[in-house]
Amino acid sequence: MEGLVGTLFLTPLVGALLMPWVSKLGRRAADAFVTLAMVVTVVTCLLLLPGAASTCTFEWLGAHVEVDGLSLLFLVVVNGVGLCCAVYSIDYIGHYGGRAKFFSLLLLMVMGLNGMVLVRDLFSLYLFLEVASVAAYVLVAYNLEFDGIEASLKYLLLSVVATGMVLIGISLILATTGTLGFAGLRAALAGGAASNPVLMLAAGLFVAGFGLKAAVVPFHAWLPDAHPSAPAPISAMLSGVVIKVAGVYALVRLFFGVYAAPPHVLRALLILGLLSMVVGAVVAYFQTDFKRLLAYSSISQIGYILIGLGIGNWFGIVGALFHVLNHAIFKSLLFLNSGAVQYRTGTRDIREMGGLENRMRVTGVTSVFGTLSIAGVPPFGGFFSKLFIILGAVAAKQWVVAFLTVFFSIFTLGYFLYLQRRVFFGKLNEKWNELKEAPAAMSVAVVVLAATTLLVGVFFDSVLRGLIEPAARVLVGGN
Amino acid sequence: MTLLVGCLVLLVVAVVLLGLFRDLLYSALALAAASVLLSVVLFQFGANIAAVFELSVCAGLITVLFVSTVSLTKDSDQGVESRLPARFLLPMLVVFAAVAYGGSHWLASYLTAPAPPVGAPASFAEAFWGQRGTDVLGQVAIILAGVLGVLAVFRAKLAGGHHD
Numbered sequence: 001m002e003g004l005v006g007t008l009f010l011t012p013l014v015g016a017l018l019m020p021w022v023s024k025l026g027r028r029a030a031d032a033f034v035t036l037a038m039v040v041t042v043v044t045c046l047l048l049l050p051g052a053a054s055t056c057t058f059e060w061l062g063a064h065v066e067v068d069g070l071s072l073l074f075l076v077v078v079n080g081v082g083l084c085c086a087v088y089s090i091d092y093i094g095h096y097g098g099r100a101k102f103f104s105l106l107l108l109m110v111m112g113l114n115g116m117v118l119v120r121d122l123f124s125l126y127l128f129l130e131v132a133s134v135a136a137y138v139l140v141a142y143n144l145e146f147d148g149i150e151a152s153l154k155y156l157l158l159s160v161v162a163t164g165m166v167l168i169g170i171s172l173i174l175a176t177t178g179t180l181g182f183a184g185l186r187a188a189l190a191g192g193a194a195s196n197p198v199l200m201l202a203a204g205l206f207v208a209g210f211g212l213k214a215a216v217v218p219f220h221a222w223l224p225d226a227h228p229s230a231p232a233p234i235s236a237m238l239s240g241v242v243i244k245v246a247g248v249y250a251l252v253r254l255f256f257g258v259y260a261a262p263p264h265v266l267r268a269l270l271i272l273g274l275l276s277m278v279v280g281a282v283v284a285y286f287q288t289d290f291k292r293l294l295a296y297s298s299i300s301q302i303g304y305i306l307i308g309l310g311i312g313n314w315f316g317i318v319g320a321l322f323h324v325l326n327h328a329i330f331k332s333l334l335f336l337n338s339g340a341v342q343y344r345t346g347t348r349d350i351r352e353m354g355g356l357e358n359r360m361r362v363t364g365v366t367s368v369f370g371t372l373s374i375a376g377v378p379p380f381g382g383f384f385s386k387l388f389i390i391l392g393a394v395a396a397k398q399w400v401v402a403f404l405t406v407f408f409s410i411f412t413l414g415y416f417l418y419l420q421r422r423v424f425f426g427k428l429n430e431k432w433n434e435l436k437e438a439p440a441a442m443s444v445a446v447v448v449l450a451a452t453t454l455l456v457g458v459f460f461d462s463v464l465r466g467l468i469e470p471a472a473r474v475l476v477g478g479n
Numbered sequence: 480m481t482l483l484v485g486c487l488v489l490l491v492v493a494v495v496l497l498g499l500f501r502d503l504l505y506s507a508l509a510l511a512a513a514s515v516l517l518s519v520v521l522f523q524f525g526a527n528i529a530a531v532f533e534l535s536v537c538a539g540l541i542t543v544l545f546v547s548t549v550s551l552t553k554d555s556d557q558g559v560e561s562r563l564p565a566r567f568l569l570p571m572l573v574v575f576a577a578v579a580y581g582g583s584h585w586l587a588s589y590l591t592a593p594a595p596p597v598g599a600p601a602s603f604a605e606a607f608w609g610q611r612g613t614d615v616l617g618q619v620a621i622i623l624a625g626v627l628g629v630l631a632v633f634r635a636k637l638a639g640g641h642h643d
Contacts, residue, residue, distance in 0.1 A: 013620055062612040097634060098634040101627050102631070115613070144634075198586060
């Protein structure tokens with residue numbers, strides 16, 4: 001087990017270190033190397049999967065490391081989406097240049113996210129959050145154009161505020177309890193957290209800090225600029241993975257695992273979730289920039305996840321965690337689709353598009369898969385996760401929450417169908433007559449993600465039993 | 480106690496100057512000075528290993544990285560940047576001092592007993608590799624990401640304006 005976990009830390013780090021030298025052997029060598037590194041991490045996750053129902057704890061290089069169902073769910077998401085994005089980048093990144101540096105930074109981002117998921121110490125969690133964040137700041141600005149650099153600076157400045165709040169929260173916790181290990185904290189906080197104002201102040205700082213990382217309304221200002229400006233595979237990583245691990249995972253691990261889910265924090269998560277779901281969806285409706293629409297939709301979908309967690313019952317938690325998986329798949333898919341469209345047309349303005357499905361069949365068909373899943377249409381994965389969240393709301397007699405969740409699912413279907421019609425269907429805009437399908441590696445990545453979002457829905461029972469329920473049990477058990 | 484208070488005051492001054500300098504090189508040097516002062520504060524609290532780390536990595540390595548980056552961008556136009564008017568400085572310092580004073584008193588009322596010891600390491604090597612080896616790995620990754628970031632952002636310049 002230690003060896004497998006070490007692989008998840010070291011493979012991306014060593015890959016990032018060696019990449020500049022490997023790339024000297026040629027472009028193909030760099031492509032093969034990054035793919036190999038990501039395949040190794042994915043295979044490692046798959047090897048760990050049979051142990052999802054149990055918790056394995058050990059010391060690794062002095063750190064308290066733990067693999068449980070919740071870690072495994074997020075590890076699968078990080079490394080699975082990371083592999084697809086790496087493969088997609090093989091053809092996509094050519095026109096940006098700096099291939100080796102891009103792959104190295106992508107691997108470091110994966111390493112940081114893996115580290116966050118595996119460590120059980122608040123300071124180590126903060127440190128690996130910074131690893132992923134530093135790589136992300138650079139990757140957002142990778143096009144070196146004005147909008148990318150501006151978005152990166154905005155992301156950096158707001159993230160500094162977020163991590164500053166997290167660091168102050170960590171200091172308060174250390175000063176109060178004398179420990180930062182999750183197990184020690186759980187024992188120290190047992191029963192007394194709600195009555196200690198210092199610990200509740202720390203909890204508030206964590207909600208704001210990690211909420212900003214998760215781009216939850218009202219802490220979302222950085223996301224609508226950062227995600228559209230970044231290269232498409234990085235948008236996919238940010239939207240599909242980073243906001244979930246750096247935001248949602250950290251919140252979940254702290255408030256369910258350490259603070260034992262205090263009711264007022266769950267209420268705060270529910271309110272923030274509802275705000276995000278509504279504001280994200282309504283603002284997305286008015287967007288004409290393909291990627292900006294997807295970015296606002298991510299804010300809305302993070303809202304669903306927080307609603308499920310805020311409801312706090314079994315259905316709600318299962319739905320929220322299932323939506324983490326589904327959103328990672330279909331939002332990565334949709335961002336990669338938008339990247340393919342921009343790669344060929346050179347624009348993100350959906351008013352200039354139309355009928356692209358006639359020329360980019362793979363991109364068009366796979367984007368329909370993503371649209372149906374995000375809108376919660378059966379048998380795609382998104383349907384089942386939203387269903388569980390709604391069931392959770394009904395079971396908790398939160399009728400307004402249940403109604404709003406259903407309503408905004410239909411609303412999401414509405415603006416995504418509008419997006420599909422304006423971009424892929426209808427009459428082909430004449431200026432796109434000579435358009436070609438995206439290059440092979442980009443198409444392979446989107447086909448894999450599209451197939452996955454369908455298969456997760458068709459075999460939802462197996463996915464629930466093998467991956468989601470073990471993760472939910474960790475939260476309900478408070479481990 | 481006098482040394483501690485003096486260092487803390489100078490630390491605040493160094494950090495404020497860091498934000499006020501228009502020349503990035505001076506800002507980098509102010510940051511290095513702040514790191515040195517923080518190291519002294521850490522020594523005063525008996526956190527010797529943290530102090531050595533702060534002095535070597537933050538005041539040393541990070542300053543070298545910043546100065547290298549600044550030298551790469553030195554010929555860039557820095558005249559158009561805006562900055563906070565100086566009249567905001569005094570009110571900001573007053574607000575900061577008030578928050579720090581009020582906050583520390585409020586905290587002190589809840590921290591009646593000293594926090595339990597975290598567990599002192601036997602040696603620097605033990606602290607570095609035995610207790611926080613994973614964190615060292617994370618630090619290496621952050622520095623690597625920073626270096627790669629500088630190289631990536633200035634890749635066109637380094638390659639003479641041509642992408643690969």
